Amino acid sequence: MMLPVEGLPWLEISKQLEAAKAKDFSWRDGRMAFYFYYLDDALSQVQKGAYTSYWTENNLGKGAFPSLARLESELIEFGLELLNAPPGAAGTFTSGGSESIFLALQTARDAARSERGITQPNFVVPRTAHPAFSRAGHALGIEILRVPTTRADYRADVAGMTARIDANTIGLVGSAPNYPFGVFDPISELGALAKSRELWLHVDACVGGFLSPWVKRLGYPIPDWDFTVQGVTSISADLHKYGMAAKGASLMLLRSDEIKQRHQKFDFRDWERGQYATFVMQGTRPGGSVAAAWAVTQHLGEEGYLRCARLIMDAKRQMVEGVNAIDGLRVLDAHELCIFVTRASDPELDMAAVCDAMFARGWYVGRQAEPVGIHMALNPIHHQNVEAYLADLRQSVDEVRARRAVGTAAGQTY
16 A cells, blocks of 8 residues: 555545445345344444544543443443343453453453462363354463364253363353354353352353343243353353444453452553553553444334344244255254354255355355354344345255256266
8 A cells, every 4th residue: 555645535535445345245235144233224323423422532541531431331231230140240341252252261260370279271161162262262371172062952062061171170161152053052051060160151142142132032932041040150242243232342241240350350550650450451442332332222222122133033034944945955953043054955965166156146155164054143134135045045056056967967076
């Protein structure tokens, strides 16, 4: 990039930015399986307006900006109440699920080091747990022991996880739901195990934290997974996913404020400037992300969140039924909440080629590795294009089969 000799006006810059997007997939039309969460333009305007109203304010300086301290506190209270936290619970506003997970593991590590003298800690997690756990473990010196999911329903294997616990184990992980398959791990069983062994249990609800409570209110069978489960120590839940907030916004919630104050806080004074205290990994923090998240909760309210949940679950039902009606495809069981995986029921159908055909039709699909298939994480906008998605998926399957038939006739092997 070359800097212009004279600065450009915003109109010209705006045109260049729009031109740069020319080859991007269209999130606004719901033609992406992940990376975005969108309801409508009205909500987007709330996000943008609130974010820009705190465009310059730095959330590191809550003494200078007490309004941000209040907005953040109210968001944490909202999360704690929604997830049935007990009196004395606490939370932290973070930049996203990865930071929330990082802080949970860091706090668990420091607590175990201080209270149990463990210096070579490990966490036992299902193989379906998010890669952020392994990334955090790498940075924090915590060994992450991934246990294969041998159950047919793709939930955590509690017996297998129990067998991996050793003298250096400081914690367990369960997902609500896990991202590869969209099913809830048996959090109640993991909670009982954590409590019996005096271990930390972190529930990764980055996907489900701000969706499953509303889906449950609609009457869907959602298992217990939040602070109502004894043994759950911490929860990560992303506001910028199904909380419908602007990126980046997440909460790391703790059963006890005492844990936060004793083991999460970084309090540094060994320099000339004086005290530097923080509960997060960031220094400067954008005030806009806090303001936008708070504004979204006020804009949506209970009815808005129920509407989002209803749109998602209705779209999922239609998509699952539609996929299962396509010859050669089948939705992988089990699936819960907003995620499902499409696989080939015809062993001769090349799902990688089906993905390629969907890409060619303008769909940014998720490529599932195990089993090979298409991963879909629905959000509210997808209800608008269920029929278009299914029509293109059917055509993609037909195209791949026709190509194979032509190749076979020409003597090609597959």
